[in-house]
Amino acid sequence: MTEFEMVVGLECHVQLATASKLFCSCSTGSFGAEPNANVCPVCTGQPGTLPVLNRKAVELGFKAALALGCTLRDVSIFARKNYFYPDLPKGYQISQYELPFSDHGRLDIPGPPAKTIGIHRIHLEEDAGKLLHLAGSRALDHSLADYNRAGTPLIEIVSEPDLRTSEEASQYLTTLKAILQYVGVSSCDMEKGELRCDANVSVRRHGEDTLGTRAEIKNLNSFKNVRDALEHEFGRQVALIKEGGRVVQETRLWDAGRGATFAMRSKEEAHDYRYFPEPDLVPLRADPDLIERLKAETPELPLMRRARLVSQYGLSDDAAGVLTAERALADYYESAVAVCGPKAAKAAANWLGTELLGRLHADKKTIVDSPVPPGHLGELAALIEEGTLSSRLAKEVFAKMWETRVSPKELVETQGMTQVSDESQVAQWVEAAMADNPQSVADLRAGKEQAIGRIVGGVMKRSGGKANPAVVQKLIRERL
Ligand code: ADP
Ligand code: MG
Ligand code: ZN
Secondary structure (H helix, E strand, C coil), rough: CEEEEEEEEEEEEEECCCEEECCCCCCCCCCCCCCCCCCCCCCCCCCCCCCCCCCHHHHHHHHHHCCCCEEEECCCCCCEEEECCCCCCCCCEEEEEECCCCCEEEEEECCCCCEEEEEEEEEEEEECCCECCCHHCCCCCEEEEEECCCCCCCEEEEECCCEEEHHHHHHHHHHHHHHHHCCCCCCCCHHHCEEEEEEEEEEECCCCCEEEEECCEEEEHHHHHHHHHHHHHHHHHHHHCCCCCCCCCCEEEEECCCCEEEEECCCCCHHHHCCCECCCCCEEECCHHHHHHHHCCCCCCCCHHHHHHHHHHHHCCHHHHHHHHCCCHHHHHHHHHHHHCCHHHHHHHHHHHHHHHHHHHCCCHHHCCCCHHHHHHHHHHHHHCCCCCCCHHHHHHHHHHHHCCCHHHHHHHCEEEECCHHHHHHHHHHHHHHEEEHHHHHHHHCCCCCHHHHHHHHHHHHHHCCCCCHHHHHHHHHCC
């Protein structure tokens, strides 16, 4: 298989974070709502109705394009994409075709090796409704249509065929999601279908410069599905070519349960959709003042923030990557550092990355639901850094912070949880622990270094975890 390389281009649909739909005032908050609760004559395409473009959706689309380094077109055109399917009440989808609002962007993936993936275009369009095929569960002989989602604003982000491995595709999606969340374009919750992706896959021999024939895989609703589907599809196409066969251009469906892709239909051509300019909407003009304002509102993007955390606080690139994966997490971290100062910034990153995220994860919570506010985590990091808390004590304090929401300073003061570094006090514990473990003392004298662990353990037990480990080590060695 190494004779061949994978070539992938992704088409991602992203739900824009607006309160109302793209062309009417119906709510977009349809997730979990009663079926067909959020519909009106416009989004169900009743005769005589007219669409009115949602300004907020346009702004969010523009913001996404700016964050992805795209060129914004001065004038773009909405187009009707005609097809018949029961989830599409109007019989056509309003999209953009020949003149999308932006193109020629880029997205840098971290690697290694780092790489720039081209963005071919981004256009605005409305979502379709949803069909419920309940035949199995309710013994219905028909399907049900829910139009709550019909008319929800989307952008479609089309990449160039620049991705070469499933790992790169995965990084592209992770980075794209982080950028869109940072900029506030979308919450990109894949479980709610706010980020959906189709993958175009072809293969060719290494060194060839023309592209092979591609298959388009639909229905990839998680990062894992994307990776698995790409690997499977790559293997299928390579095997086919090796047998002397040819890849046909078609739309395939990923079946996660069976771990395979299946032919769904031959690829539809643009002319199948009979695109024409949407007669009910005027051309969309990009107002220069608006663009200036949106540019000014664009925050520091994830990869830049990641690099800054590395240089400013001395974090490892991996740690900075974890912290900048979500804007809320990075904001939390920097609020904590504002309290503990740069000297304890690494400790803050450690405690956030392991203890706090570990507990949040176990409770299926995110950083915004954290019972430990960033200021408390900062205080804890400072207490560790200045030696007031050993890491063992800090763990206990942290457990209490999580349960009681009390600040670590207060816990240390009221519960006497301070680390003991006073040598005369520590010496008493050390002597007692050495007397308890004569064999370990003898082993240690004989050069068996591991034996010190048991004595240190004894000291920690006697001191209730409060003895300063560095002082303990020093005093044991003095006594040998
Ligand atoms: P369509 O509109 O028919 O879906 P596009 O030309 O817009 O086709 O391409 C859609 C996606 O397919 C893009 O992301 C593009 O990068 C990708 N793509 C095009 N050709 C290939 C190919 N030979 N192999 C892999 N991906 C491809
Ligand atoms: Mg397409
Ligand atoms: Zn409506």
